Amino acid sequence: MREPMTTAGAGDPPPESGPGTRPGSAAWWLAREQEPARPRRRRSLTLEAILDASMTLLDTRGAAALTMRNLAEALGCTQASLYRHVRNRDELVTLLVDRALGVASAAPPEGTDWAGKAAWSARLFRAHLLRHPGVASLLRGTERLGPNSLAGMEYALGLFVGAGLSPRLAAAAASSLATFVIGSVRFNLGLDASDSEESRHRRLLYRSRDATALPLLVRHADVLAEVGSDDEFEVGLTALLTGFRVLIEQEGGARD
Amino acid sequence: MREPMTTAGAGDPPPESGPGTRPGSAAWWLAREQEPARPRRRRSLTLEAILDASMTLLDTRGAAALTMRNLAEALGCTQASLYRHVRNRDELVTLLVDRALGVASAAPPEGTDWAGKAAWSARLFRAHLLRHPGVASLLRGTERLGPNSLAGMEYALGLFVGAGLSPRLAAAAASSLATFVIGSVRFNLGLDASDSEESRHRRLLYRSRDATALPLLVRHADVLAEVGSDDEFEVGLTALLTGFRVLIEQEGGARD
DNA sequence: ACCTGAACACCGTTCAAGT
DNA sequence: ACCTGAACACCGTTCAAGT
Numbered sequence: 001m002r003e004p005m006t007t008a009g010a011g012d013p014p015p016e017s018g019p020g021t022r023p024g025s026a027a028w029w030l031a032r033e034q035e036p037a038r039p040r041r042r043r044s045l046t047l048e049a050i051l052d053a054s055m056t057l058l059d060t061r062g063a064a065a066l067t068m069r070n071l072a073e074a075l076g077c078t079q080a081s082l083y084r085h086v087r088n089r090d091e092l093v094t095l096l097v098d099r100a101l102g103v104a105s106a107a108p109p110e111g112t113d114w115a116g117k118a119a120w121s122a123r124l125f126r127a128h129l130l131r132h133p134g135v136a137s138l139l140r141g142t143e144r145l146g147p148n149s150l151a152g153m154e155y156a157l158g159l160f161v162g163a164g165l166s167p168r169l170a171a172a173a174a175s176s177l178a179t180f181v182i183g184s185v186r187f188n189l190g191l192d193a194s195d196s197e198e199s200r201h202r203r204l205l206y207r208s209r210d211a212t213a214l215p216l217l218v219r220h221a222d223v224l225a226e227v228g229s230d231d232e233f234e235v236g237l238t239a240l241l242t243g244f245r246v247l248i249e250q251e252g253g254a255r256d
Numbered sequence: 257m258r259e260p261m262t263t264a265g266a267g268d269p270p271p272e273s274g275p276g277t278r279p280g281s282a283a284w285w286l287a288r289e290q291e292p293a294r295p296r297r298r299r300s301l302t303l304e305a306i307l308d309a310s311m312t313l314l315d316t317r318g319a320a321a322l323t324m325r326n327l328a329e330a331l332g333c334t335q336a337s338l339y340r341h342v343r344n345r346d347e348l349v350t351l352l353v354d355r356a357l358g359v360a361s362a363a364p365p366e367g368t369d370w371a372g373k374a375a376w377s378a379r380l381f382r383a384h385l386l387r388h389p390g391v392a393s394l395l396r397g398t399e400r401l402g403p404n405s406l407a408g409m410e411y412a413l414g415l416f417v418g419a420g421l422s423p424r425l426a427a428a429a430a431s432s433l434a435t436f437v438i439g440s441v442r443f444n445l446g447l448d449a450s451d452s453e454e455s456r457h458r459r460l461l462y463r464s465r466d467a468t469a470l471p472l473l474v475r476h477a478d479v480l481a482e483v484g485s486d487d488e489f490e491v492g493l494t495a496l497l498t499g500f501r502v503l504i505e506q507e508g509g510a511r512d
Numbered sequence: 513a514c515c516t517g518a519a520c521a522c523c524g525t526t527c528a529a530g531t
Numbered sequence: 532a533c534c535t536g537a538a539c540a541c542c543g544t545t546c547a548a549g550t
Contacts, residue, residue, distance in 0.1 A: 339526085
């Protein structure tokens with residue numbers, strides 16, 4: 001019933017690896033490792049060096065500063081040289097972001113159940129993104145199939161499959177959890193109620209709304225103005241994991 | 257114990273409405289409605305017209321085509337004229353996105369409980385974003401405090417507070433739900449496994465991984481390659497709502 | 513075979529000069 | 532008081548010309 005594990009079906013046409021494939025697509029990630037890594041001549045400029053420089057540019061000067069010009073300047077080469085290692089800025093960003101995601105590797109504490117481990121990893125992931133807001137602002141989903149993202153996916157799959165979910169549901173759970181973590185960072189970048197000035201202004205804003213149209217917002221303005229991304233994250237994370245637990249109990253040992 | 261409903265505290269300093277406020281912040285949204293709407297002279301070009309043109313540009317030619325030049329051309333004015341109504345492109349995007357969010361208004365079917373209504377609204381919201389991918393790609397969180405977003409927030413607050421959550425938890429729940437819906441659209445834009453070519457390539461990609469490093473990914477490649485954003489969304493949505501329900505049961509009638 | 517300078521076709525934004 | 536043309540300082544990307 002099961003296919004042989006590591007062999008691709010002989011009849012499957014390979015992905016068209018032409019330059020038309022979109023960065024981030026499965027075909028693109030596949031095609032990229034089939035290139036012969038051409039060691040024609042010792043290269044002075046390498047993709048690794050470009051990605052390193054991109055990362056420091058991103059961390060020190062923000063996402064807006066990650067331009068081909070700034071990159072070339074930092075590396076002491078011309079812009080055109082960059083296009084020898086990367087077809088696009090899009091490609092660069094896709095590679096860079098996946099690379100910057102190599103952290104979920106830190107092992108969670110032993111002795112906790114799957115939910116505890118998932119919560120721990122999610123918090124670690126979020127903390128990492130908060131420390132690197134430039135990376136967070138570049139996350140687009142195109143990194144989903146990169147090596148580091150796949151490793152994270154494998155880890156989460158292990159957690160959820162081990163807990164009793166079918167592979168299909170485990171994958172959906174893992175991916176919805178990742179979506180939530182990333183979203184809760186991205187959509188609060190630089191505009192969080194944890195900033196006391198922002199919180200104060202939100203109170204003013206809520207209070208001054210039309211109380212007949214937005215009664216709850218007006219009535220609870222003081223409380224609502226202080227609900228920030230930390231609360232959003234913790235409440236959502238707990239709810240998701242609780243929901244997964246209920247789903248597991250419902251499923252029993254069902255196959256899917 | 258409770259503050260008077262519509263009156264802002266007299267001692268609260270007003271937001272500094274100077275041009276330094278960042279688009280999307282509470283201070284910015286506040287300052288923007290305090291401007292006298294200057295009817296000095298009948299204006300030929302209005303903000304409304306700019307936003308209308310932006311929206312059609314976005315829907316017909318995509319987010320990349322939403323430039324000040326294209327906008328000016330579509331409106332038959334110069335680029336400089338646009339800056340008379342909008343300080344920034346950022347400002348334009350913030351206003352545009354909130355405006356494009358005026359849909360959660362469609363009333364969910366009667367006779368269902370809070371969770372049914374929340375699920376219905378979330379699916380409606382997602383469907384709207386899928387129909388307008390340009391809008392989805394511009395969502396950044398800066399629209400969070402705009403009039404349409406606040407209306408959506410009020411609606412969700414009503415649902416969750418009515419179900420028994422404290423205002424604080426209700427706000428966190430509402431906002432984490434919104435984050436999830438938006439994220440599940442944004443991070444799958446144009447790269448979904450529901451595309452059969454993409455799904456086929458994902459199968460090839462998963463199968464060809466190192467089976468000792470990524471055993472689950474390799475073993476369940478066929479199933480995993482077909483898990484797309486629809487599955488992610490439905491599983492995550494159900495889990496979130498289930499989690500909220502459990503939270504409500506735990507809280508009982510507690511205040512927060 | 514490799515790298516470069518210089519250009520091309522765009523951006524967002526500003527401002528002196530017009531009416 | 533309002534609007535404009537034209538510029539400024541940037542982008543990503545390409546390519547003929549060098550070595």
